[in-house]
Amino acid sequence: MKGSCRCGSLSYSLTAKPVVSVYCHCTQCQRATCAVFVSSMHYSPSAFSWTHEAEVTPIEEKIDGCVLYRCAKCRTCTASQMSDTQNWAIRGAHLERDEDGKIINWEEVKPTSHIFYGNRILDVADTLPKWAGFPNKSTRLD
Ligand SMILES: [Zn+2]
Ligand SMILES: [Zn+2]
Incomplete structure:
Protein backbone atom coordinates (compact mmCIF):
# COMPACT_ATOMS: atom_id res chain seq x y z
CA MET A 1 0.00 0.00 0.00
CA LYS A 2 1.01 3.60 -0.49
CA GLY A 3 0.43 6.79 1.44
CA SER A 4 1.30 10.46 1.19
CA SER A 13 4.99 2.41 0.90
CA LEU A 14 3.85 -0.37 3.24
CA THR A 15 4.66 -3.98 2.44
CA ALA A 16 2.98 -5.88 5.31
CA LYS A 17 -0.21 -5.74 7.35
CA PRO A 18 -0.26 -3.35 10.32
CA VAL A 19 0.68 -4.73 13.74
CA VAL A 20 -1.96 -2.44 15.26
CA SER A 21 -4.91 -0.69 13.63
CA VAL A 22 -7.26 1.46 15.72
CA TYR A 23 -9.59 4.42 15.72
CA CYS A 24 -7.97 6.82 18.18
CA HIS A 25 -10.12 9.30 20.12
CA CYS A 26 -7.29 10.77 22.23
CA THR A 27 -7.09 14.53 22.73
CA GLN A 28 -3.66 14.63 21.04
CA CYS A 29 -5.09 13.23 17.81
CA GLN A 30 -8.15 15.48 18.08
CA ARG A 31 -6.05 18.62 18.57
CA ALA A 32 -3.46 17.71 15.96
CA THR A 33 -5.94 16.92 13.20
CA CYS A 34 -9.23 18.64 14.24
CA ALA A 35 -10.94 15.35 13.34
CA VAL A 36 -13.37 13.80 15.87
CA PHE A 37 -11.15 10.67 15.75
CA VAL A 38 -8.48 9.26 13.46
CA SER A 39 -7.62 5.86 12.02
CA SER A 40 -4.13 5.02 13.13
CA MET A 41 -1.99 2.06 12.05
CA HIS A 42 1.36 0.85 13.30
CA TYR A 43 3.79 -1.03 11.06
CA SER A 44 6.98 -2.91 11.83
CA PRO A 45 10.17 -1.10 10.69
CA SER A 46 10.74 -3.58 7.85
CA ALA A 47 7.26 -2.90 6.39
CA PHE A 48 7.70 0.88 6.02
CA SER A 49 9.82 2.81 3.53
CA TRP A 50 9.83 6.36 2.21
CA THR A 51 9.26 6.63 -1.54
CA HIS A 52 9.48 10.36 -2.30
CA GLU A 53 12.20 11.97 -4.40
CA ALA A 54 15.66 12.08 -2.82
CA GLU A 55 15.70 15.90 -2.74
CA VAL A 56 12.52 16.01 -0.62
CA THR A 57 13.51 16.19 3.04
CA PRO A 58 10.85 15.80 5.73
CA ILE A 59 10.95 18.04 8.80
CA GLU A 60 11.82 15.91 11.82
CA GLU A 61 10.15 16.83 15.09
CA LYS A 62 11.07 14.96 18.27
CA ILE A 63 8.23 14.65 20.74
CA ASP A 64 7.59 12.38 23.72
CA GLY A 65 8.48 8.84 22.67
CA CYS A 66 8.56 9.36 18.92
CA VAL A 67 9.81 11.37 15.97
CA LEU A 68 7.23 13.04 13.71
CA TYR A 69 7.97 13.54 10.03
CA ARG A 70 6.26 16.54 8.48
CA CYS A 71 6.15 17.58 4.86
CA ALA A 72 8.26 20.72 4.40
CA LYS A 73 5.70 22.06 1.89
CA CYS A 74 2.23 21.33 3.34
CA ARG A 75 3.37 20.63 6.95
CA THR A 76 1.26 17.48 7.19
CA CYS A 77 2.51 15.06 9.83
CA THR A 78 2.84 12.15 7.41
CA ALA A 79 4.36 9.42 9.59
CA SER A 80 6.00 9.01 12.95
CA GLN A 81 8.46 6.48 14.34
CA MET A 82 8.27 5.19 17.92
CA SER A 83 11.50 5.49 19.88
CA ASP A 84 11.02 2.20 21.76
CA THR A 85 9.81 -0.32 19.15
CA GLN A 86 10.98 1.61 16.04
CA ASN A 87 7.52 0.88 14.65
CA TRP A 88 6.06 3.41 12.22
CA ALA A 89 2.67 5.02 12.84
CA ILE A 90 0.60 6.33 9.96
CA ARG A 91 -2.99 7.54 9.56
CA GLY A 92 -5.56 5.90 7.34
CA ALA A 93 -6.50 9.27 5.86
CA HIS A 94 -3.12 9.38 4.09
CA LEU A 95 -3.51 6.06 2.28
CA GLU A 96 -3.92 5.85 -1.47
CA ARG A 97 -7.50 5.81 -2.90
CA ASP A 98 -9.05 4.16 -5.91
CA GLU A 99 -11.05 6.08 -8.53
CA ASP A 100 -14.17 5.86 -6.30
CA GLY A 101 -12.34 7.52 -3.42
CA LYS A 102 -12.06 4.32 -1.40
CA ILE A 103 -8.80 3.41 0.30
CA ILE A 104 -7.15 0.57 -1.59
CA ASN A 105 -7.12 -2.71 0.43
CA TRP A 106 -9.01 -1.03 3.28
CA GLU A 107 -10.44 -4.39 4.43
CA GLU A 108 -6.91 -5.61 5.21
CA VAL A 109 -5.87 -2.62 7.28
CA LYS A 110 -9.04 -1.17 8.77
CA PRO A 111 -9.16 -0.59 12.53
CA THR A 112 -10.27 -3.36 14.90
CA SER A 113 -11.03 -1.24 17.99
CA HIS A 114 -11.62 2.26 19.33
CA ILE A 115 -9.07 3.57 21.85
CA PHE A 116 -9.25 6.49 24.30
CA TYR A 117 -13.00 6.31 23.69
CA GLY A 118 -13.63 8.14 26.99
CA ASN A 119 -12.33 11.30 25.28
CA ARG A 120 -14.70 10.97 22.35
CA ILE A 121 -16.39 13.91 20.66
CA LEU A 122 -18.74 11.60 18.77
CA ASP A 123 -20.50 8.39 19.82
CA VAL A 124 -19.83 5.57 17.36
CA ALA A 125 -22.52 2.92 16.91
CA ASP A 126 -20.41 0.08 15.51
CA THR A 127 -19.60 -3.36 16.95
CA LEU A 128 -15.87 -2.82 17.54
CA PRO A 129 -14.54 -2.95 21.12
CA LYS A 130 -14.17 0.46 22.76
CA TRP A 131 -11.41 1.03 25.31
CA ALA A 132 -10.84 3.86 27.80
CA GLY A 133 -7.12 3.80 26.90
CA PHE A 134 -4.99 1.21 25.14
CA PRO A 135 -6.59 -2.12 24.03
CA ASN A 136 -6.56 -4.87 26.71
CA LYS A 137 -4.68 -2.53 29.08
CA SER A 138 -7.59 -0.31 30.10
CA THR A 139 -11.28 -0.50 30.91
CA ARG A 140 -13.50 -1.67 28.10
CA LEU A 141 -16.30 0.88 27.76
CA ASP A 142 -18.52 -0.87 25.20
ZN1 LIG B 1 -4.51 9.41 19.46
ZN1 LIG C 1 3.05 17.74 1.59
Missing part, protein backbone atom coordinates in the same frame (compact mmCIF):
# COMPACT_ATOMS: atom_id res chain seq x y z
CA CYS A 5 0.94 13.89 2.78
CA ARG A 6 -1.78 16.34 1.72
CA CYS A 7 0.26 17.83 -1.17
CA GLY A 8 1.78 14.50 -2.21
CA SER A 9 5.45 15.45 -2.06
CA LEU A 10 6.16 13.17 0.92
CA SER A 11 5.22 9.54 0.34
CA TYR A 12 5.79 6.03 1.66
